[in-house]
Amino acid sequence: MTTSLETSCPPSGPAGATGSDFARLSRRIVAAGLMKRRPGYYAVRLSAVSAAFAGGWAMFFVLGDSWWQPAVAVFLAFVYGQVALVTHDVAHMQVFRRRRPSAIGGRLFGNLGVGMSYGWWMDKHTRHHANPNHEELDPDVAPDILVWSSEQARAATGLPRFIGRYQAQLFFPLLTLEGFNLRVSSVRALRSPTMKHWGSEAALLLAHIVLYLSALFLVLSPGKALAFLLVHQAVFGVYLGCTFAPNHKGMPTLTGDARPDFLRRQVLTSRNVRGGALTDFLLGGLNYQIEHHLFPSMPTPHLRRAQKIVRAYCAEIGVPYHETGLIRSYAEALRHLRRVGEPLRGPRA
Incomplete structure (x- = not known):
């Protein structure tokens, strides 16, 4: 599945028309009312996530020093994932109109809620949205522990x-x-x-760490506290990773000066995941990754309707639009990881 965008990208139109394809699509989206705010939806969603967060910790304190606590840890791992998804929507200004309340909400949900620096994540995520799957410009495909291209594999040490x-x-x-x-x-x-906002970022992160560890080691015995911490953080990491992994891994990549127009840069590097209401809920709307990348501030509940317009428009102008089932999306990502790692396994791989 993975190719270079330099070879897979169709022409962007006549000279001087850069961005015109996206402009026409944008007008259709706006005309359909899909960029309008959904304050009622977000009031319910934020309230539900906050209630689940409070309820999970209430169960923790009620149960006390019990070996049933790993079950609470699993529940809270899922809730933390939902808090992270809410933080994502807040960061994209889907919830609040202005930057200041968005930033305050992001730091409360991110730093204090799940222990993730909002400022750090915003910087990283903004660069990702600007240049998705660009090996030099997208931090999400920078070689770190994993390598994302055969060239990165050959250079790895x-x-x-x-x-x-x-x-x-x-x-x-x-x-x-x-x-x-x-x-x-x-x-x-x-x-x-x-x-x-170094001071508020640091204070909220410190508050999260102190409150979290204090709750674990004051309520639970050391062994149970360690078990809770390991289960909670491990399941949280897997859930978060499974939410974001299908979006771009194994899709075409960019290198060097290759920069197709905005619409193609976003569509060709993204993968949608088919599914119903449960998939929408579990992935927080990120299963409509193509639509989200084209219109980052679009409220999550509008993405399903936007998909029909975007998919039809891509067919109209001849731009490949990739979507698959959830399991298949993971299979495509894993096949890509195996393929790009071949230079490290030698000729017998």
């Missing part, structure tokens, strides 16, 4: 080189560490001179 050989098999096990990775990355980001 140390731990990425070792893990890259087996990264398809290790992908889901490695996701159990994603919750911990978010905290470590967030704390490291506080040292960056570009971090805005």
Whole structure:
């Protein structure tokens, strides 16, 4: 499935018409009323997520020092994932009209709620949206522990080189560490001179860590506290990773100066996941990744309706539009990880 956009991208129209394809699509979306705010929807969703968060911790305190606590940890891992998805919508200004309440909400849900630096994530996610799947510009496909292209694999050294050989098999096990990775990355980001609102970011992160660890080790015995922490963070990491992994992994990539127009850059690098209301709920609307990348501030409940317009328009102008089932999306991502790791396994792979 994975190719270079330089070879898969159809022409963007006559000279001087750059962006005109997107402009025509945008007019159709606006005319359908799909960019209008949905305050009622978000009032219900934020209230439900907040109630689930409070309810999960209430169960934790009611149960006390019990070996039933790992079940609460699993429930709270799912709730934390939902809080992270709400933070994502807040960051894209789907919830509030103005930047200030969006930033305040993002720091409360992100830093205080799940222990993830809103400022760090916003910087990373903004760069991803601007250049999805660009190997030099998208931080989500930068070689770190995993490699995302054969070129990255050939240049890999140390731990990425070792893990890259087996990264398809290790992908889901490695996701159990994603919750911990978010905290470590967030704390490291506080040292960056570009971090805005350093004081509030640091205070809310510290409050999250202190409250979280205090609750665990004051209510539970050390062994149960450690078990809760490991189960909670591992399941949270897997859920979060499974939410974001289908979106771009294994889709065409960009390198160097290759920059197709905005519509093609977003559509050709993104994958939609088919499903019903349950899929929409579990993935927080990110299963409509193509529509989300084209219209990041579109309220989540409008994405399903927007999909019909975007898919028909892409067929009209000859732009490939990729969607698949949830299981197949993971299979495509894993096949890609295995294929790009071939240079590290040698000629017998």
